[in-house]
Amino acid sequence: MTNFLRTRTRVCRNSSAPRNFFALLPLAALCFFLATPVVSAHVEHGTTFNAPGATIYYEVFGSGSGVPLFVANGGPGFDHQYLLVSDAWDILAKTRKIVMWDQRGTGRSGPLKPGQSCTLADQINDLDALRAHLGFDKIDLMGHSWGGFLAMAYAARHPEHIVHLIISDSAAPRWRDTLFLFKDVYPDVTARENGYAFTTALNEKDSAASAEAATKLYESMLFYSTEHRDEFLAKMANDKESRKVNHLVNQDVARFDLNPEIRKFRFPTLVMCGRFDMNVAPVIAYKIHEAIPGSKFVVFEKSGHMPFFEEPAKFVRVVNDFLSSNASAAAAPSSK
Numbered sequence: 001m002t003n004f005l006r007t008r009t010r011v012c013r014n015s016s017a018p019r020n021f022f023a024l025l026p027l028a029a030l031c032f033f034l035a036t037p038v039v040s041a042h043v044e045h046g047t048t049f050n051a052p053g054a055t056i057y058y059e060v061f062g063s064g065s066g067v068p069l070f071v072a073n074g075g076p077g078f079d080h081q082y083l084l085v086s087d088a089w090d091i092l093a094k095t096r097k098i099v100m101w102d103q104r105g106t107g108r109s110g111p112l113k114p115g116q117s118c119t120l121a122d123q124i125n126d127l128d129a130l131r132a133h134l135g136f137d138k139i140d141l142m143g144h145s146w147g148g149f150l151a152m153a154y155a156a157r158h159p160e161h162i163v164h165l166i167i168s169d170s171a172a173p174r175w176r177d178t179l180f181l182f183k184d185v186y187p188d189v190t191a192r193e194n195g196y197a198f199t200t201a202l203n204e205k206d207s208a209a210s211a212e213a214a215t216k217l218y219e220s221m222l223f224y225s226t227e228h229r230d231e232f233l234a235k236m237a238n239d240k241e242s243r244k245v246n247h248l249v250n251q252d253v254a255r256f257d258l259n260p261e262i263r264k265f266r267f268p269t270l271v272m273c274g275r276f277d278m279n280v281a282p283v284i285a286y287k288i289h290e291a292i293p294g295s296k297f298v299v300f301e302k303s304g305h306m307p308f309f310e311e312p313a314k315f316v317r318v319v320n321d322f323l324s325s326n327a328s329a330a331a332a333p334s335s336k
Contacts, residue, residue: 042084046108051129053122057108058101058130062093067140067163069323070099072127072154074145076253077246079107083144085235088312092319096140101130105245118248120256124154131161140323142166145280145305149175149253152288156261164323165269169277169305172284173258173291175250179281186221186278193217223304224276232309262292269295270322274303274310296322 046059059080060068069092073080079102083089089098104126105112112118127150131139140163143151148170155162172178183190196214200207223229269292273285282299289297298318300307308315 042087042090044084048109049130049133051104051126051133053116054104054126055110056101056104056126056130057110058099060097060099060134061090062095062097064096066096067138067323068097068099068134068136069140069142070127070131072141072143072147072150073100073103074147075103075106075246076123076146076249077106077242077244079103079109081107083308085232086306086309086312086315088308088315091312091316095320096323099130099134099139101127103245106242111242112244112248118245119252120150120153120249121252123150123249124157127154128158128161137161138163140164140166142168142319143170144168144308146171146249149173149258152258152262153256155265155267156258159265159267162267164325165265165267166319166322167269167271167285167288168307169273169280170271170285170288171280173262173288175253175256177284179284181278181281182218182221189217189221221278223306224274224302224310228304228310232306259291262288265292265295268322268325270298270318271295272298272300272307272318274305274307275299275301276303277305279305 042061044059045061046057048055048057050056057079071080071083071089073083080100083100089100092098102109104122105116105118139161141151141155143149143166145168148167149172151165151167152170152173155165193214196210196217199210200214219233220226220229223232271285271289271292273280273282275282285299286297289295300311300314303310
């Protein structure tokens with residue numbers, strides 16, 4: 001279904017430099033095939049602004065005068081539309097403003113132009129430019145999948161702007177440490193999936209059909225229940241992955257190890273994951289939790305890679321409770 005899967009060759013348990021993350025590829029995988037437009041009850045009213053070096057599409061929804069919640073979607077290479085398959089965000093928006101955006105080179109932010117850079121620094125700077133454009137000095141920040149890595153990187157770079165940090169089903173702080181479980185839990189499915197790799201890579205007339213068949217197998221491994229899997233896929237429309245963004249960010253992110261940085265965090269942090277996340281093993285979330293002083297760890301027992309979709313009621317309750325906690329009780333953010 002998604003292009004990032006079609007470039008994959010083998011499913012590996014712990015690969016060091018995958019081309020895509022989300023699922024089996026370290027990069028595109030991390031975001032997840034998720035990045036396609038979806039049919040949702042959510043009514044979107046977004047616009048664009050000119051950040052230094054890029055035009056960024058964003059949406060602000062919800063009510064309340066408190067600290068806004070910025071949500072960084074997965075990828076890299078996908079836009080934020082897959083998040084809206086769940087109504088959890090609209091429920092959260094009843095008490096706060098929520099900000100989502102299409103990262104540089106994706107979705108309605110438009111494709112990258114020739115020679116335009118797309119690095120981790122660019123992604124951090126785009127987010128900070130959006131924060132400043134909207135006039136918020138302090139924000140709550142959540143990142144899902146690859147967005148979790150971006151959220152950690154932003155918080156390390158700009159701790160002075162963070163009130164609460166939420167890291168959901170995130171890639172490891174050192175990209176190559178991210179652990180995939182597909183081969184271990186679904187050896188029969190991944191063997192069949194890998195069987196399509198040769199034909200897909202040939203770029204012949206039947207390669208597209210082969211890639212689609214492989215994708216269907218891949219998708220079957222991402223959810224806790226087949227009912228949620230089928231519901232999610234039914235709401236998917238055209239694929240919106242940008243392979244160029246995926247490649248450029250994946251290449252750049254490999255240079256960084258955020259482990260020393262996240263140990264400096266002194267703001268309230270929530271780390272959470274689905275118990276049955278095959279795309280990022282739960283042990284990764286737990287290790288992030290252990291590294292961040294005073295962080296809270298929550299597991300969603302009936303979820304795969306997307307707790308906000310598979311367990312929306314619990315997701316809303318956990319996030320609301322956490323964001324309502326007294327941030328003033330935490331130590332001041334460390335200075336750069």
